[in-house]
Amino acid sequence: MLNFPTNFLWGTATSSFQIEGAADVGGKGPSIWDAYCQIPGNIANGDTGNIACDHYHKMEEDVALMANMNVKAYRFSIAWARILPDGTKSIINEEGINFYNRLIDTLISNGIEPWITLYHWDLPLALHMTYDGWIDDRISDLFGDYADICFERFGDRVKHWITINEAWVVAILGYGQGVFAPGRTSNTEPYIAGHNLLLAHAKAVDIYRSKYQSIQQGQIGITNNCDWREPATDSPQDQEAATRALEFFLAWFADPIYLGDYPQSMKERLGNRLPTFTKEEIALVKGSSDFFGLNHYTTMYAAEANPNDGEGDIYGNGGLSEDQDVTLSVDPDWELTSMNWAVVPWGCQKLLEWIAQRYYNPPIYITENGCSYEDTEVNSIIADQKRIEFFEGYLEACSKAIQNGVNLKGYFIWSLLDNFEWASGYTKRFGIHYVDFKTQERIPKDSAKWYAELISKQT
Numbered sequence: 001m002l003n004f005p006t007n008f009l010w011g012t013a014t015s016s017f018q019i020e021g022a023a024d025v026g027g028k029g030p031s032i033w034d035a036y037c038q039i040p041g042n043i044a045n046g047d048t049g050n051i052a053c054d055h056y057h058k059m060e061e062d063v064a065l066m067a068n069m070n071v072k073a074y075r076f077s078i079a080w081a082r083i084l085p086d087g088t089k090s091i092i093n094e095e096g097i098n099f100y101n102r103l104i105d106t107l108i109s110n111g112i113e114p115w116i117t118l119y120h121w122d123l124p125l126a127l128h129m130t131y132d133g134w135i136d137d138r139i140s141d142l143f144g145d146y147a148d149i150c151f152e153r154f155g156d157r158v159k160h161w162i163t164i165n166e167a168w169v170v171a172i173l174g175y176g177q178g179v180f181a182p183g184r185t186s187n188t189e190p191y192i193a194g195h196n197l198l199l200a201h202a203k204a205v206d207i208y209r210s211k212y213q214s215i216q217q218g219q220i221g222i223t224n225n226c227d228w229r230e231p232a233t234d235s236p237q238d239q240e241a242a243t244r245a246l247e248f249f250l251a252w253f254a255d256p257i258y259l260g261d262y263p264q265s266m267k268e269r270l271g272n273r274l275p276t277f278t279k280e281e282i283a284l285v286k287g288s289s290d291f292f293g294l295n296h297y298t299t300m301y302a303a304e305a306n307p308n309d310g311e312g313d314i315y316g317n318g319g320l321s322e323d324q325d326v327t328l329s330v331d332p333d334w335e336l337t338s339m340n341w342a343v344v345p346w347g348c349q350k351l352l353e354w355i356a357q358r359y360y361n362p363p364i365y366i367t368e369n370g371c372s373y374e375d376t377e378v379n380s381i382i383a384d385q386k387r388i389e390f391f392e393g394y395l396e397a398c399s400k401a402i403q404n405g406v407n408l409k410g411y412f413i414w415s416l417l418d419n420f421e422w423a424s425g426y427t428k429r430f431g432i433h434y435v436d437f438k439t440q441e442r443i444p445k446d447s448a449k450w451y452a453e454l455i456s457k458q459t
């Protein structure tokens with residue numbers, strides 16, 4: 001039985017690059033993802049975000065889909081280059097500002113709270129070419145300038161801000177494994193990018209708190225992603241390996257914010273590849289989140305790596321494994337989604353409890369949870385029973401965590417719509433609404449109807 005507090009926040013989520021399309025419409029500048037999609041071999045089927053869900057032109061219709069489910073909140077991101085085409089404040093694109101103003105106003109008139117993510121990976125290309133993207137020391141100030149403009153223009157109506165989505169993905173997949181834009185491979189750059197992402201977050205928060213928060217009365221935080229890592233055996237080595245894996249995944253970003261420094265395990269293992277915080281920096285970073293944003297998708301077993309193991313780094317396995325000495329595996333009995341991510345609801349409960357314990361029980365919002373399956377449309381019906389079961393399992397895990405004292409305050413389904421799933425292009429469907437990418441027709445899947453019913457029962 002699912003039983004959530006009546007003020008629990010029920011939402012859905014998307015991101016700009018994955019749904020908007022209109023890549024060069026309305027004064028938008030190119031982003032690193034526009035460029036990355038042009039390189040053959042990077043994206044399944046050579047797909048791009050040029051049109052995506054054409055949300056830029058179908059915004060009202062998409063808000064109506066949410067209103068039909070009675071969702072209370074919508075998490076979306078702003079395309080930095082739609083507001084600042086070259087990434088800097090030298091040119092403000094009013095047409096882009098207008099698009100987000102209309103979206104915000106349409107949401108509010110439908111009783112839906114806008115939750116804005118400032119950075120969901122679509123860095124203005126000019127900041128990658130003229131500067132060196134997230135490796136460049138100047139990037140955190142440039143992000144601060146951009147955030148400032150967003151607070152000024154939208155903050156009268158927007159009361160929830162997320163600075164950065166999943167710094168781990170930006171750093172590891174973008175600068176370590178090179179499977180996401182900007183496609184760099186390195187074992188030093190991820191840690192520099194990670195440092196700059198934390199500083200960018202903290203500077204934006206500082207601007208919000210000093211210039212806007214007392215007038216606008218909103219909240220600001222960061223969203224990090226983490227899978228659960230379960231010790232493969234109860235040996236002390238495997239238990240330590242699992243903790244270390246969580247530290248290299250989540251604590252990398254959450255420890256500086258909640259505890260004031262990087263985890264000891266990272267400092268020891270990375271040596272001078274891990275930047276250090278100055279006193280001034282840590283004063284800015286520590287305490288810089290009003291809530292703990294968490295994206296959670298799956299669980300793996302973690303064991304102490306056998307020194308004879310070869311290079312084991314695969315996409316999505318949790319980072320640069322040679323830095324961690326952790327071997328990851330899944331139970332062959334676990335059900336897999338079409339991303340090959342295992343469905344393990346109890347891992348979600350354990351992760352929530354781990355966060356509550358390590359970070360003094362902060363208010364937590366799950367800002368993404370969801371699954372991709374190979375959905376098919378038959379006479380306008382998409383019978384996605386497996387997705388419904390996924391949500392029921394994960395929400396039951398959430399509800400148990402709440403009963404155990406975890407301060408979980410909201411849950412956003414990823415995603416409102418089938419959309420551009422990064423390197424997988426349009427081959428993976430995470431939506432609770434089916435999108436026919438030929439006609440741009442949206443059809444509520446059975447899971448959307450199920451979510452509407454759940455919200456009506458729980459609120």
Ligand code: PNW
Pocket residue numbers: 015018165166169225295315316317318368414421430
């Ligand atoms: C998240 N991994 O990405 C993102 O925030 C969404 O934009 C995305 O569509 C969603 O999850 C589903 O993938 C991730 O490899 C991408 O561990 C990759 C990983 C984790 C999250």
